Amino acid sequence: MRQIAIWLLLLVILLVVEAGKDYYNILDVPRDAPKNQIKKHYKKLSRVYHPDKNPGNKDAEAKFMELSSAYEVLMDDEKRGIYDRYGEEGLEQHKNGGGGGGFHNPFDMFAQFFGGGGFGGGRAQAQERRGPDLQVELEVSLEDLYNGATIEVDISKQTVCDHCHGSGARRSEDIQTCPACQGRGVTVTRVQLGPGMVQQFQQTCHQCGGKGKTIRAVCPACSGRKVLRGNEQYTLTIEKGMRDGQTTVLEQEADEYPDAIPGDVIFTISTVPHPTFDRQGNNLYTTQQITLIEALVGFEKTLKQLDESVITLKREGITQYGFVQTVKGAGMPHFDNPKQHGDLFVEYKVVFPTSIDKQTVELLKQGAHFPATGVVHEEL
Ligand SMILES: [Zn+2]
Ligand SMILES: [Zn+2]
Incomplete structure (x- = not known):
């Protein structure tokens, strides 16, 4: 009798796990996907489903939210481990138990990649900030230019820190409103010029540098720098008959910044001299x-x-x-x-x-x- 009860309990747990969302499916990555692949897929998909691009489309909005939670969990080693073992339910309990803190705002997460909160409206200006393009000379053999080819390239670039998602803080609770400017980013000085004459000067807050926030404990992975240097692999397609000087572009794959859109990586073809031709x-x-x-x-x-x-x-x-x-x-x-x-x-x-x-x-x-x-x- 007792055994049956245990089996039933196991079945219930399994059903709960099954019923949860499959974060790997949502991001369209294999279960052993490395972080850079998860990040790449999130970047690509979140741009497609962002509510600003799909006004009034509830399905797209739901999908955007799903992408954000899937991304957040799979990029965090601790959360990913819990999810792999116990599914969404396990994460829910982990959250309620006070570990790890709550989920981030999906729009903040999106903004870390693309700057600003979205595509349109008053936030457009922030979105236009863009990092410089990266120019790379791509040496290609004459054989590859004759036959066409796909080549793997390794690019050394700056990436937004995975650990703090570009905030520079150890965890989100460590980001505090700046006490000097109360989060406004500016301080106001009043100067008495004469009787009844007061002039106000507005200055960028010295304590937070105008950001309105200070960080109590810095992220251990990036030491608060918000970015890291690393290598990322890309697959490039060489079309038959391409010539010297022709370019292949990877859009928005240059150095990442916490508050700007990455520039493009521009590969310029340069033929390696051939012994015969x-x-x-x-x-x-x-x-x-x-x-x-x-x-x-x-x-x-x-x-x-x-x-x-x-x-x-x-x-x-x-x-x-x-x-x-x-x-x-x-x-x-x-x-x-x-x-x-x-x-x-x-x-x-x-x-x-x-x-x-x-x-x-x-x-x-x-x-x-x-x-x-x-x-x-x-x-x-
Ligand atoms: Zn960090
Ligand atoms: Zn301040």
Whole structure:
């Protein structure tokens, strides 16, 4: 009988856990997602569902609130641990037990990423504050520009501290209204100029620097600096046929600030020199060495293309020194129409022998007569 009761209790607990919201689902991240992934998803989704962008849409508003609570829990190691083990119910009890404090205001949390409280109205001005863009030179191989590729890049950047969400305080209770200015950020000095004449001077509060708040205990993770330096990984797509100077932009992924929108990371493509091919526009250029015999009687050679396929270079008869053979359509893919390719130009350099025996000299003197012709081009 007692056993049945325990089983029933377990079942009830399980049902409660099941019935709670799945924070991982809400943020669309796996259960072992690292913090930077959680943060990235929150940033992306919270922008989409923000009530200012969806006026009157109750579903979007509910979703925005859900995102905020999911983000707050999963970014906090202690809360995440409790949630993983006991679900939402466990967090509720943890909160009531006085540990960890209550939930943050979802709009404050959003503002930590994007500045201001939202997108519109009187808060627009705060939203416009924006950090500088980050320019990065992206070295790409000619193979990747020929075939297209995705590349992983590691960017060193400033991020808003995960521990204090950019407040700089150990916990939210440690943020206090500035006693010197009562939270106004300014102090007013009255100066008696003469009988009955009083002038008021308004000054930025010295104690809080105009913020209106002081911090009693600083965040141990960032020492109150609100930001940390770290590395973040991104995946970039290189399109077929991209050229030097072309850019790939990661919007709002530059240094984060507690009170401003991050700037963009702008990657500028720079091709790594290739051992075989030179690129000019959509055309490729290469040089091939041939022996004197090959120059006189012809040859068949192969050349490895940038996609590992094989190009056959074939000549019959005489090939002049400096002769240029055009291989149609074997150049770079066009960026705007990758099915179309430029051409490949192969220039031949004849390598002369370092010695010649007397017998051959005699034979050549006797029988050979070579009429001279100019350099010609041939298309394959
Ligand atoms: Zn911190
Ligand atoms: Zn103050």
